[in-house]
Amino acid sequence: MKKTLAALAALALVALGVTIAPTAAFAASGAVTVTITDQASAPITGAFVQLLQSNGSITIQETGTPGTYSLTGVAPGSYKVSATATGYATEYYGDTSVKANASPVVVTDSATTSLAMVMVPESTIQGTVTDHLGQPVSTHVLLYSSNEGWGIAGQVSTDPSNGSYAFAGLGHGDYKILVYTSGSPADATQWYVDANTIDAATVIHLTGASATADVQLEQAAMITGAVTNTIGHPLRSIVVGAIPAGAADFFNAGSTDVNGAYTIQGLLPGAYTLQASDNSHFFATQTAAAATTVANAGTEDFVLVPNLPSEAQLQITGIPVTPVSGPTQVTAGQSYTWVVTDDNPSDVYAAIYSEPVYLGAFAHDAGGTTAAITVTIPADTTAGSHSISYLSYDSGNQVPENDQFYFPIQVAAAPTATLAETGTDGALPLGLGILLLLAGGGAVWIARRRVSAR
Incomplete structure (x- = not known):
């Protein structure tokens, strides 16, 4: 009864124009057969054959016929075929040992693609x-x-x-x-x-x-140094690699310890470009030049600053907060202090937006729950609405905070002139003296006129 109802339901769907999608069992597929021989046309058994595609490889298993390898259920597409066997050189279909020169093998639905390959001694x-x-x-x-x-x-x-x-x-x-x-x-x-x-x-x-x-091997040289932030605190687990002159990447590297110190060993004497970076990408990668000999180790210290997201990213990933204390109205070129909360007991790093400008690193208090951010607003900051942002870095686990915090400020333009501490213009005494001289000269002239009139 249930089967009858199911059949009627299927017929009803067809009548209504509803198409039932085929199951995975009916997915398109083809087959590949590879015959492998040596230069004397003798079958080679025990070979390892692969269909190579951009997303991986498919191993072809040997069948009962010596030297014949086949696989069914292959998805249609373009492949390269390679074969390896003990005592023979790796071979790609197309009579080449160069993968880039291999001939493409096209597998089509419901068809068997037959190939022949000849392998030469290794x-x-x-x-x-x-x-x-x-x-x-x-x-x-x-x-x-x-x-x-x-x-x-x-x-x-x-x-x-x-x-x-x-x-x-x-x-x-x-x-x-x-x-x-x-x-x-x-x-x-x-x-x-x-x-x-x-x-x-x-x-x-x-x-x-x-x-x-x-x-x-040659006797090894080394390069040493330390990595800190902008207030001199050590940064641990920062990787410093030594790239040889003329190379694109490094093989030898050192990782900073709890004191921020690193050592790169196993180097040929010569010139290197050092690259300091952290796996979390919290800090911006920095490079420097160094040279080393067996007798004299090269040295180079790094001072890292954090990567700063764009303002658009800050608006998406950042969390708006209210500082514990600090002004909301500031003037470009002047210094101010804000106290902010942060439960990460490491240093915090501050920046000002609209365009991100790094302002410096700042230490937590003894309890590790707040930090005082004392910064100078850049003198060229445009007047208007901006944000102060701060984020922190876990120097113990080397995992940065997932959230970046920010709060709004209003910036006034830097003043164009500065009054003396007394509140008077320093140019006034000279101008007043000139006026008094002119007044005195006028009085003398008037007195002489009166004498001549008598």
């Missing part, structure tokens, strides 16, 4: 890594490939007993090696050979079965 880059004293070292080796647009093609760790490493399954092409020492105080992170940037690294031209790249 090439290998291998070698040993020793420290600056020539002893085997346990560290990380990264491989960069021109076949991948000079992106990372692999990463391995050296054998701690002999410092050996190897990258297998490589196709012919150009490669570069980076030895990353994880900020070792003794040995420097560097590109093969003794280079500080990928552009300066030695190219390994891989055209045969294997190539050897041995690396002896």
